[in-house]
Amino acid sequence: MTPAAALDLASVFVFALTGALAASRAQLDIVGFLFFSAITAVGGGTVRDLLLDRNPVFWIAKPGILLAVAVAAVLVYFTAHMVESRARWLAWLDAAALAIAVPAGLTVAISLGYTGPIAVLMGVVTGTMGGLMRDVVANEVPMVLRQGELYVTAAAAGALLGTFVYAALGLAPALIASAAVTFGLRAGSLAFGWQLPVYRSRPPR
Amino acid sequence: MTPAAALDLASVFVFALTGALAASRAQLDIVGFLFFSAITAVGGGTVRDLLLDRNPVFWIAKPGILLAVAVAAVLVYFTAHMVESRARWLAWLDAAALAIAVPAGLTVAISLGYTGPIAVLMGVVTGTMGGLMRDVVANEVPMVLRQGELYVTAAAAGALLGTFVYAALGLAPALIASAAVTFGLRAGSLAFGWQLPVYRSRPPR
Amino acid sequence: MTPAAALDLASVFVFALTGALAASRAQLDIVGFLFFSAITAVGGGTVRDLLLDRNPVFWIAKPGILLAVAVAAVLVYFTAHMVESRARWLAWLDAAALAIAVPAGLTVAISLGYTGPIAVLMGVVTGTMGGLMRDVVANEVPMVLRQGELYVTAAAAGALLGTFVYAALGLAPALIASAAVTFGLRAGSLAFGWQLPVYRSRPPR
Numbered sequence: 085m086t087p088a089a090a091l092d093l094a095s096v097f098v099f100a101l102t103g104a105l106a107a108s109r110a111q112l113d114i115v116g117f118l119f120f121s122a123i124t125a126v127g128g129g130t131v132r133d134l135l136l137d138r139n140p141v142f143w144i145a146k147p148g149i150l151l152a153v154a155v156a157a158v159l160v161y162f163t164a165h166m167v168e169s170r171a172r173w174l175a176w177l178d179a180a181a182l183a184i185a186v187p188a189g190l191t192v193a194i195s196l197g198y199t200g201p202i203a204v205l206m207g208v209v210t211g212t213m214g215g216l217m218r219d220v221v222a223n224e225v226p227m228v229l230r231q232g233e234l235y236v237t238a239a240a241a242g243a244l245l246g247t248f249v250y251a252a253l254g255l256a257p258a259l260i261a262s263a264a265v266t267f268g269l270r271a272g273s274l275a276f277g278w279q280l281p282v283y284r285s286r287p288p289r
Numbered sequence: 290m291t292p293a294a295a296l297d298l299a300s301v302f303v304f305a306l307t308g309a310l311a312a313s314r315a316q317l318d319i320v321g322f323l324f325f326s327a328i329t330a331v332g333g334g335t336v337r338d339l340l341l342d343r344n345p346v347f348w349i350a351k352p353g354i355l356l357a358v359a360v361a362a363v364l365v366y367f368t369a370h371m372v373e374s375r376a377r378w379l380a381w382l383d384a385a386a387l388a389i390a391v392p393a394g395l396t397v398a399i400s401l402g403y404t405g406p407i408a409v410l411m412g413v414v415t416g417t418m419g420g421l422m423r424d425v426v427a428n429e430v431p432m433v434l435r436q437g438e439l440y441v442t443a444a445a446a447g448a449l450l451g452t453f454v455y456a457a458l459g460l461a462p463a464l465i466a467s468a469a470v471t472f473g474l475r476a477g478s479l480a481f482g483w484q485l486p487v488y489r490s491r492p493p494r
Numbered sequence: 495m496t497p498a499a500a501l502d503l504a505s506v507f508v509f510a511l512t513g514a515l516a517a518s519r520a521q522l523d524i525v526g527f528l529f530f531s532a533i534t535a536v537g538g539g540t541v542r543d544l545l546l547d548r549n550p551v552f553w554i555a556k557p558g559i560l561l562a563v564a565v566a567a568v569l570v571y572f573t574a575h576m577v578e579s580r581a582r583w584l585a586w587l588d589a590a591a592l593a594i595a596v597p598a599g600l601t602v603a604i605s606l607g608y609t610g611p612i613a614v615l616m617g618v619v620t621g622t623m624g625g626l627m628r629d630v631v632a633n634e635v636p637m638v639l640r641q642g643e644l645y646v647t648a649a650a651a652g653a654l655l656g657t658f659v660y661a662a663l664g665l666a667p668a669l670i671a672s673a674a675v676t677f678g679l680r681a682g683s684l685a686f687g688w689q690l691p692v693y694r695s696r697p698p699r
Contacts, residue, residue: 113485115442280523318690
């Protein structure tokens with residue numbers, strides 16, 4: 085399994101858990117869990133593959149990856165009632181998935197020969213688009229809109245650092261740095277309220 | 290006309306009716322009707338064609354199909370005030386469109402050589418994505434989120450059965466079985482409240 | 495720079511301004527501004543390029559275009575507090591961007607050999623999809639849903655006229671006519687309340 089495929093599989097599984105949690109909040113049936121798990125899990129990588137004209141898209145090339153989606157959906161369906169706050173689990177699992185998906189997107193871009201801003205953007209797209217689709221379809225406030233939280237910022241910082249480390253030290257350190265920075269910033273924001281200055285203004289909107 | 294093209298045309302027309310009904314609920318002008326009809330009618334098949342790298346997408350290959358969209362939009366613009374409940378018509382026409390679009394997606398996937406889970410998913414994608422776009426853009430609760438209704442479940446069951454019948458008996462029976470099961474389950478859910486167990490839990494969301 | 499590339503660049507910049515204004519209304523940080531600017535600015539052209547199988551999509555082919563997105567986002571971040579009504583600026587800048595993006599979409603379609611309804615639709619898609627994504631992700635009422643305003647109608651009229659003028663007089667007059675009609679109708683709607691008859695009905699929705 086290539087690093088790109090391994091990272092895609094891991095991010096698919098963790099994002100699928102968050103999709104299933106969103107389905108649990110909407111009180112759907114098991115097929116609804118599968119649907120939300122699938123959209124969330126493959127959404128970001130699919131947009132990336134379409135943008136890069138990678139044919140076929142990753143989960144059509146390796147449909148076995150969809151098993152991970154099914155396992156995650158069923159697992160959450162039968163265990164989600166055990167956790168105290170599903171909203172909190174959703175946010176933290178999403179942070180983990182983001183931190184895996186950003187290097188996954190980076191690896192794919194690099195393997196296709198992109199290194200500069202396009203590689204950074206593919207990291208951000210792969211990291212954020214699946215969760216964004218989940219939130220839009222589930223009628224939840226998209227994480228990208230949550231005021232005073234680092235979300236796209238965490239992904240962008242991780243992807244940016246990853247491209248520089250790749251140029252300097254190679255792929256493996258780049259993936260580790262990118263995952264660590266993405267997760268670190270997102271986790272710091274969730275746990276300690278880290279944020280960048282947000283736009284404020286007095287005049288009417 | 291191939292079976293795939295005929296099914297695409299039929300699902301385009303019926304989904305376009307539902308898009309126009311959504312436009313009527315938002316009190317748009319005739320171009321707004323055309324816009325919503327078009328998004329709903331070709332949305333699912335377009336996502337399918339992009340995922341399968343089918344070039345050009347079906348309505349660019351045969352722009353004549355867009356006439357069906359225009360006819361549906363104009364028809365609804367001038368007749369929708371005659372029906373008693375547009376929400377009910379929308380739900381039932383959507384059920385019919387779903388039951389046509391699922392076998393349409395299946396046929397395209399089969400004609401490109403896919404048979405297993407990818408064929409099933411292409412049926413589900415073709416069936417659900419156009420209506421999902423309609424609901425998201427129209428600010429309505431997506432049908433996939435309606436609690437205790439069979440929607441994705443109906444599409445998935447129809448698509449799944451279709452792939453098995455195709456392997457056993459060939460294309461025509463597969464399409465009929467897939468349409469019948471999709472419509473049957475969705476109609477049973479609308480008319481009699483058929484549903485699968487939904488996720489419930491006491492802890493806070 | 496080809497006319498298509500110049501128009502894409504101009505519409506990217508102005509749409510990016512509107513994306514940043516949406517981010518300011520949501521009180522995001524600077525990376526949130528960049529994210530919304532980017533989605534809005536390249537959304538329409540990206541959908542167009544995917545539909546037409548134009549590889550790579552325009553901003554991957556010329557990543558320099560993304561600089562315009564960054565400049566627009568930073569500009570709005572530091573100046574938006576100076577304007578009296580950001581909602582009004584957003585509507586008017588969106589009108590300008592629409593009027594540039596419609597001929598941009600038309601040019602690309604024509605350059606690929608499309609002239610009839612597909613060229614018209616590519617104008618409409620390029621004009622409307624970026625702003626639609628902005629509004630859906632930002633949880634604002636999509637401009638296409640605003641009752642009694644010409645929006646898709648303005649884009650469709652401009653695109654339609656453009657294809658006829660192209661057949662009669664060539665590309666340059668077509669682009670000018672298309673931009674002028676799109677902006678004129680949208681501006682007339684914003685300033686003077688121009689509208690088409692909207693659907694009304696007594697029965698329950």
